[in-house]
Amino acid sequence: MIEPDIKIIAVDNDSSELTRIVKTFNKLRISCFPIEYNIGDEIEEKYSNVRIAFFDINLGLGNPSDSDLCNIISSALKEIIDRNNGPYALIFWSKHTAKVNLIKKYINEREKENIPSPLIVETIDKALVIDDEKFLIEIKRILSNSTLEAMFDYQEKVKKAAAKTINSIFSLIPNDTDKWGEHEAFEKNFDLVFSKMASNTLGRELAVKKPNLAIQRTLFPILLYNIQKESLSNIWEYKMKALKKEDVLKFPTNFNINILNSIYHIHYDSSLTKDERGIIIKMNMNTKHFTSVFGKKKDSFFRDFFDFKKANKGQTEEEFETMIKTFLNKIEPVFVEISAACDYAQQNNRACKYLFGIKYPISSNVTLRKSDYTFPTPIFAIENVNFQIIFNFRFVFGYSITNGVLGQIKFKLSDDLVNQIGNRYANYTSRIGIISH
Known part of the structure; x- marks a missing residue:
């Protein structure tokens, strides 16, 4: 089964606003998963490994007081984003961007341990981004953040390397007797090729006992080679300034x-x-x-x-x-x-x-x-x-x-x-x- 791979989400109570965000990302050929959410809604399964989260500030409660608004947003964040999500950027997309500092203060004081802390907090003011072209400019501004760019760069390069690993092996599997759209010979040879590779890598007895481990060990050298071939962007050189300064090259005091x-x-x-x-x-x-x-x-x-x-x-x-x-x-x-x-x-x-x-x-x-x-x-x-x-x-x-x-x-x-x-x-x-x- 293909696992969901959701890296960007947009959360709003207004479906038309969600459509607007998704269409803007589509122009950049980037996927964004829309979540229509109202106060009190329950999410069947929290989202994990999200890298960018767009959140409306309000989510459908007319004109709430500051304390109610802070509680609404913190509750939504807890409900939607897994506590062990990992690094992400939180973008408040709203007509109430002036409330962001209040929300941050509220979470720091009451919910800090329950909501994963974003590396980046940004705002896009709906009132100022009326046409789609201005909105596209704002999205590009968010994506150009150097920390965000570094996160995506390595993650995407590893995905490309994994795809190349699969392609290189699959292209070797004979399917000479299959007509276009058929796959009987391919399925049989798939079994033979990967079974033999697994046996050669881990030894037949252990491969029979642990077939998944055998395939991981089989593909790992090819994957590692493909990862090494993928050139990372220059953003890493920009981000690692301490590497050139021997006198400051050490882990921070609070790094474990x-x-x-x-x-x-x-x-x-x-x-x-x-x-x-x-x-x-x-x-x-x-x-x-x-x-x-x-x-x-x-x-x-x-x-x-x-x-x-x-x-x-x-x-x-x-x-x-x-x-x-x-x-x-x-x-x-x-x-x-x-x-x-x-x-x-x-x-x-x-x-x-x-x-x-x-x-x-x-x-x-x-x-x-x-x-x-x-x-x-x-x-x-x-x-x-x-x-x-x-x-x-x-x-x-x-x-x-x-x-x-x-x-x-x-x-x-x-x-x-x-x-x-x-x-x-x-x-x-x-x-x-x-x-x-």
Whole structure:
């Protein structure tokens, strides 16, 4: 089924005004989805990934008071635009554009957490844009905003790259015996071509088990190549002025790089299984079992990874020890699956290889000890909790996926990060030890 791809919406209680907006965008060969909306209407499904939203200021209530007007607009925004919409421009299209500052103040004070904040807020005064030509000029003015242009530029280039990827493969599928308008030979060969490509990419056993993943991996190199071929507009050079100034080239103080790390390297969906390469699984071991495997009790073993410092000069030894124990109690032992990529791809019969690690919260009073037998991940952030995982190359286990030691699936690390871990582990295990007499 084709998913809706609505990037621009127009919201008004007057259908004739909506028609006018849509026709103006049509002149630019750009789609705009009209939403006829009156106060109190319920939207069946909120709109997501909208990049431009035109909103009338009033939506059909005669001459409301300022407080009523602010409530009407904030309610409409909540009802129509999904909270996790992403970046967008909000354009107030109305004869009441003087009320925009009141609306912004109202939302900031009462609804800030419930309505996605627009990157751009603009106005078009209906009273001043009477003829279509002036309206077209105003639309072009809105679209020329550099931030908006950059957003659309990359998004559209990726769509073009995806279309080229599909076209390049489909053009190779034989359909010699089909007459114009027929597709029997094409359908049969479609099956053969994509099935064989999926098998070659991921290995037949794994491709049978995960056909969607196989096709994604099959098409990704072609898609990436086509994305790289698509030249971005010069707007990106204009927007990245700090790139040329080394002294200011750093993330803003309120930018959470840990969330960015999570976007790059942490993936989760309900289909993940315990034999997947890169899967992070909580370890289930009672105290006695842990001690027999690792030679120490948990607290003592975990302490060896860290250096601790007092929170302040006045902190007593008892308070300091309590702080350490509190930190240690928050540590979660985990495994990461690091089987050879070829074994995983071919779904060879094997005991999965699990590398031991600990997932711990970030604390300003705790420093990670560096060593050649450990691998620390970047710092991640999930649900406002900053954490890191450190893997220990001295403890690698072979388990079947039904072993009770393997607990809850947490998430999956990116292939890039798992490859780094595997490479470091291989280097560690291949070191030559020298004994002299």
